[in-house]
Amino acid sequence: MLEFDAVSKRFGSLPALDACSFAARPGRLTGFLGPNGAGKTTAMRAVFGLVALDSGVVRWQGAPVGPEQRAQFGYMPEERGLYPRMRVRDQLVYLGRLCGRTSATVNRTVDIWLERLGLSGRAGDRLDALSHGNQQRVQLIAALVNEPELLVLDEPFSGLDPLAMGSMSEMLADVAAAGTTVLFSSHQLDLVEDICEDVVIINAGRVVRAGDLAELRAAVPQRFVTIRYRGSEPDWSQLSSVELLDQHEGQARLRVEQGTDLAAMVAEAQATADLVSFVYEPPTLSDLFREAVAA
Amino acid sequence: MNGAHQIWLVAAREIRERGRSRAFLGSLLLMLLAVAGAIVLPAFLDTGPGTKDVGVTGTTPAGFTATLEAQGEAVGATIRIHRYDARADGEAAVRDGDIDVLVVDARQLEWRTTADEQLKAVVTGAIQLVAVRDRAEAAGMDADDLLAIIEPVPVINLELGQVQGRSPDDETAAFLMTLVLFFAISTYGATVLSGVVEEKSSRTVEVLLARMPARNLLAGKIVGIGLLGLAQIAAIAVVALVAASLTDSFDVPAVRGSVLVWAVVWFVLGYALFATVFGTLGSLASRTEDASSVTGPVTILLVLGFMVSFAAIGSADTTWAQMVSWLPITAPLAMPNRMAMGAATWWDPLVAVPLTLATIAGLVVLGGRIYTRAILHTGATLSLGEAWRGASPPSRPDGPVTTESTERQEEPAVEQTTTREARTQLVFAVIAIAVGGIVFALTADFVIGVGVGAAVFALARQALKVWGPKGGHKGDAASGPDREPAHPWGRGAQEENELDLMARLAGVSLEISRAPLVPNSPDRHRPTITTVTCAVLARQIVSGVVAPYADSVAGSVGGLVRTTTVCLGAIGAPMRMAPV
Numbered sequence: 001m002l003e004f005d006a007v008s009k010r011f012g013s014l015p016a017l018d019a020c021s022f023a024a025r026p027g028r029l030t031g032f033l034g035p036n037g038a039g040k041t042t043a044m045r046a047v048f049g050l051v052a053l054d055s056g057v058v059r060w061q062g063a064p065v066g067p068e069q070r071a072q073f074g075y076m077p078e079e080r081g082l083y084p085r086m087r088v089r090d091q092l093v094y095l096g097r098l099c100g101r102t103s104a105t106v107n108r109t110v111d112i113w114l115e116r117l118g119l120s121g122r123a124g125d126r127l128d129a130l131s132h133g134n135q136q137r138v139q140l141i142a143a144l145v146n147e148p149e150l151l152v153l154d155e156p157f158s159g160l161d162p163l164a165m166g167s168m169s170e171m172l173a174d175v176a177a178a179g180t181t182v183l184f185s186s187h188q189l190d191l192v193e194d195i196c197e198d199v200v201i202i203n204a205g206r207v208v209r210a211g212d213l214a215e216l217r218a219a220v221p222q223r224f225v226t227i228r229y230r231g232s233e234p235d236w237s238q239l240s241s242v243e244l245l246d247q248h249e250g251q252a253r254l255r256v257e258q259g260t261d262l263a264a265m266v267a268e269a270q271a272t273a274d275l276v277s278f279v280y281e282p283p284t285l286s287d288l289f290r291e292a293v294a295a
Numbered sequence: 296m297n298g299a300h301q302i303w304l305v306a307a308r309e310i311r312e313r314g315r316s317r318a319f320l321g322s323l324l325l326m327l328l329a330v331a332g333a334i335v336l337p338a339f340l341d342t343g344p345g346t347k348d349v350g351v352t353g354t355t356p357a358g359f360t361a362t363l364e365a366q367g368e369a370v371g372a373t374i375r376i377h378r379y380d381a382r383a384d385g386e387a388a389v390r391d392g393d394i395d396v397l398v399v400d401a402r403q404l405e406w407r408t409t410a411d412e413q414l415k416a417v418v419t420g421a422i423q424l425v426a427v428r429d430r431a432e433a434a435g436m437d438a439d440d441l442l443a444i445i446e447p448v449p450v451i452n453l454e455l456g457q458v459q460g461r462s463p464d465d466e467t468a469a470f471l472m473t474l475v476l477f478f479a480i481s482t483y484g485a486t487v488l489s490g491v492v493e494e495k496s497s498r499t500v501e502v503l504l505a506r507m508p509a510r511n512l513l514a515g516k517i518v519g520i521g522l523l524g525l526a527q528i529a530a531i532a533v534v535a536l537v538a539a540s541l542t543d544s545f546d547v548p549a550v551r552g553s554v555l556v557w558a559v560v561w562f563v564l565g566y567a568l569f570a571t572v573f574g575t576l577g578s579l580a581s582r583t584e585d586a587s588s589v590t591g592p593v594t595i596l597l598v599l600g601f602m603v604s605f606a607a608i609g610s611a612d613t614t615w616a617q618m619v620s621w622l623p624i625t626a627p628l629a630m631p632n633r634m635a636m637g638a639a640t641w642w643d644p645l646v647a648v649p650l651t652l653a654t655i656a657g658l659v660v661l662g663g664r665i666y667t668r669a670i671l672h673t674g675a676t677l678s679l680g681e682a683w684r685g686a687s688p689p690s691r692p693d694g695p696v697t698t699e700s701t702e703r704q705e706e707p708a709v710e711q712t713t714t715r716e717a718r719t720q721l722v723f724a725v726i727a728i729a730v731g732g733i734v735f736a737l738t739a740d741f742v743i744g745v746g747v748g749a750a751v752f753a754l755a756r757q758a759l760k761v762w763g764p765k766g767g768h769k770g771d772a773a774s775g776p777d778r779e780p781a782h783p784w785g786r787g788a789q790e791e792n793e794l795d796l797m798a799r800l801a802g803v804s805l806e807i808s809r810a811p812l813v814p815n816s817p818d819r820h821r822p823t824i825t826t827v828t829c830a831v832l833a834r835q836i837v838s839g840v841v842a843p844y845a846d847s848v849a850g851s852v853g854g855l856v857r858t859t860t861v862c863l864g865a866i867g868a869p870m871r872m873a874p875v
Binding site: 071073075095 | 305494502
C-alpha cells in the first residue's frame with residue numbers, strides 16, 4: 001500500500017501540496033484527479049524523490065520510500081521521453097537493469113511485453129523510427145520492465161486515440177488484477193469512472209475526496225434524475241424540492257435530495273411532461289468532481 | 296542496487312551507444328586517417344636520403360665511384376651509379392628524371408632544375424676527396440699520412456641558454472602534450488555537455504532520475520565519456536606510433552620517463568574538472584541551442600588556460616609558470632608540460648594534484664546541488680542563482696504562476712538596475728585592465744595583455760549574465776517586447792563599439808546588423824561578444840604563442856601541428872554540439 005502522510009511542498013509562495021494524505025491499495029486501480037495545477041504531478045514526483053518535500057512522508061508497505069523501494073516502482077512521467085536514438089530493446093533492458101534486475105530477468109520481461117504490445121518486430125529499431133502510438137507503448141513498457149509492485153502513471157491516456165485508450169485501460173486493469181498497486185492521474189472522468197475502484201481528488205494541493213468510488217458516490221446526499229421527454233420544454237419548477245441543472249434536446253437533468261418520494265415525483269413529472277424515461281441515480285464521477293472542486 | 300553498479304551501467308551505456316554511433320566511428324576513422332596520412336604521406340612523397348641515382352660520364356678518376364658510395368653511406372643514402380658512354384645519353388636521362396644528377400669528367404654536375412643540396416655535398420665531397428688523394432700520391436705522400444692530415448678536428452657545440460639535460464625533444468613533447476590535452480578535455484567536456492542537454496531536452500532524464508540519484512547519472516556519464524575518450528586518444532596514439540615507426544619518417548620525441556603516465560593522470564583530472572562544470576551548466580539549459588550561451592564563460596576560461604599554459608612552456612622555470620601549474624584551472628595543461636620540460640620539482644605535483652582534486656570535489660558538491668535542482672526544470676534557461684536557491688516551480692507550472700517577477704519590472708526598478716549594471720561594468724573594466732596589465736608585465740607581450748584583459752572583461756560579463764536573475768537567453772514574456780534583448784548581435788552602440796574593437800584586434804571584418812531581433816528566432820544565436828573574444832584568443836594562440844613553437848617541431852609533425860593550430864580558430868565559435 002502506498003501512503004501519503006501529511007505531505008507538503010511549496011514552490012515559493014505557491015503551495016503545490018498542502019498536508020496531503022491518502023492511500024493507494026494493492027490490486028486496485030486508483031484514479032488521481034484534480035484540476036490543472038492541483039498538485040498531481042508534484043505528488044507523483046514526490047513518490048520518486050524528484051521533489052524535495054517540505055514536510056510529511058510517503059510510505060510504501062509502512063516504511064518511508066527510499067531508493068530500495070523505488071527499485072520496485074514503475075513510473076511514467078507526464079513529459080514522455082526516452083533516448084530517441086537508442087534501440088527500443090536496448091533502452092528497455094537498460095532501464096530495467098538500473099532497477100537492479102539481472103540482465104536475464106529484464107530480457108525476459110522486455111520480450112514478454114514487446115510481444116504482448118505487438119512490438120517484437122520493432123525491438124531492434126531506434127525509438128525515433130517508431131510511430132507516436134508505438135512510442136507511447138514503449139514508454140509504458142519502460143514503466144513495467146522491473147515488474148513493479150507500484151505503478152505510477154501521470155496522464156497515461158493523454159494523446160491516445162479511443163482504441164489505444166481501450167487497450168491501455170485493459171492493460172492497467174490486468175496489471176492491477178495481478179496484485180500491483182496502480183495510481184494514475186487523468187482528466188478523462190468517464191474513463192476513470194469505468195475502470196477505477198478508488199479515486200483521490202485533490203484541489204489546490206489539498207485532498208478533497210479519497211476512497212472507494214462507489215462509497216464516495218453513495219455518501220453524497222444528493223441524487224440525480226435524468227428525464228427524457230417529448231414535446232416542448234416543460235416548467236420543472238412546479239415539481240417540489242427539485243433543482244434543474246441542465247435541459248436541452250428533450251432531456252432534463254435534475255438534482256433531488258436523497259430520500260425523496262420517488263413515486264410521487266414520477267407522478268408529478270408525468271403531469272408536467274410527456275415522459276419517455278425516468279432515471280434516478282447517485283452522482284456520476286463528474287458530478288462528484290465538480291462538487292468537490294467547487295467547494 | 297548500489298551506486299557504483301548504477302554508475303557503471305550509465306557509463307557502459309554511454310560507451311556502447313556513443314561507441315557504435317556513426318558520428319563517433321566516422322570521426323574516429325577520419326582522425327586516424329588524418330594522423331596516419333600526415334605521417335605516412337610525407338614519407339612517400341619525399342624519398343629522403345634513401346636512394347640517389349648518379350650518372351657518370353667522361354673521364355673519371357680511379358676509385359671515384361667507390362668514394363662516392365662511401366660518402367653517400369656516411370649520410371645514410373644509397374648511391375646508385377649509372378655509367379653513360381655518351382654525354383648526351385646522360386643528359387637525356389637527367390631531363391627524363393631517371394637520374395638525379397650527371398657527373399661530367401668529375402668536374403661538372405648537371406641537374407634537372409635545381410640542385411639537391413645534400414646530394415651536391417656528397418658528390419662534391421667525393422670529387423674533392425679523390426682529387427686530394429691523387430695529388431697526395433703525385434706528391435709521394437703515404438695513404439696513412441694522408442688520413443692523419445685530413446682527420447677532422449672535433450668541434451663541441453654548447454647552447455648556453457639551454458638548461459642542462461633538456462633537449463629540444465622535451466619542448467616538442469610539452470607542446471604536443473598541451474595541444475592534445477586541450478583538445479581532449481574540451482572535446483570530451485563538450486560531449487558531456489551535449490549528453491546532459493540531450494537527456495534533458497528529450498525528457499529522458501525524469502525516467503532515469505526516478506530510478507537513480509542525479510549524482511550517479513552525472514558521474515556515470517562523465518566516467519563513460521572519459522573512458523571512451525581515453526580509448527580514442529590511445530587508438531590515435533597507437534596509429535601515429537605505428538605509422539611513424541613503419542615509415543621511419545620522423546623521430547618520436549624521447550619523453551622523460553613518467554611523463555606519459557602523468558599526461559594520462561592530468562587528462563583524467565582536467566577532464567573530470569571541466570566535464571563536471573560542463574555537465575552542471577548543461578542542466579541549466581533546456582535546449583541544445585541554449586547550451587553554448589550557458590557555458591560561454593567556462594569555454595573562455597578553458598581557452599585562456601590553454602593560452603597561459605602554452606606560454607608557460609617557454610618559461611617553464613619561472614615562478615609564474617609554477618603558479619600557473621598549481622592553479623587548478625590551468626594545472627591540467629600546465630603541470631604536464633612543465634614535467635615534460637623537466638622543470639617541475641618532485642613536490643610540484645604533490646601540491647597541484649591535491650589542489651585540483653579538492654577543486655573537483657568542491658565542484659561535484661556544488662554541481663550536484665545545481666544539477667539536481669535544475670535538471671527537471673524545463674522551459675526558459677535557468678540562471679545559476681535560481682538553480683542554486685532551488686525555488687523553481689515544477690517544470691510545467693500547472694497553476695497560476697506567481698506574478699511577482701513581472702510586477703518587479705516597474706520603471707524605477709529598471710532605471711536602478713541600469714545604474715547598478717553600469718557600475719558593475721565599470722568595476723569589471725578596472726579589474727580587466729589590471730589583469731591585462733599584469734599579464735603584459737609577465738609576458739612582455741602587449742597583444743597578449745590586451746587579449747587577456749578583454750577576455751577577463753567578457754568573462755565577467757558572461758558570468759554575471761549566467762548568474763543573474765535574467766540569465767542567458769531567456770526571451771521570456773517577463774522581459775516584455777520593449778526590453779532590449781540580453782546581448783544579441785547588433786545591439787546598442789556601446790556593444791557595437793566593443794565588437795568592432797574586438798574584431799579589429801582579431802583581424803576579422805564584421806558586419807553589424809541593425810535588424811530588430813525577434814525573441815526565440817534563430818538570429819538570437821549569432822556571434823556575441825564572447826564568440827568574438829574567443830576568436831581573438833584563438834588568433835592570438837595561432838600567431839603569437841603557437842607558431843614559434845611550431846617551428847621547433849620537426850618535419851611532418853610541424854606541418855600537422857600548423858594545420859591543427861589553424862583549426863584552433865574553430866574554438867572561437869562556442870563548441871558545437873554534435874548529438875550522438
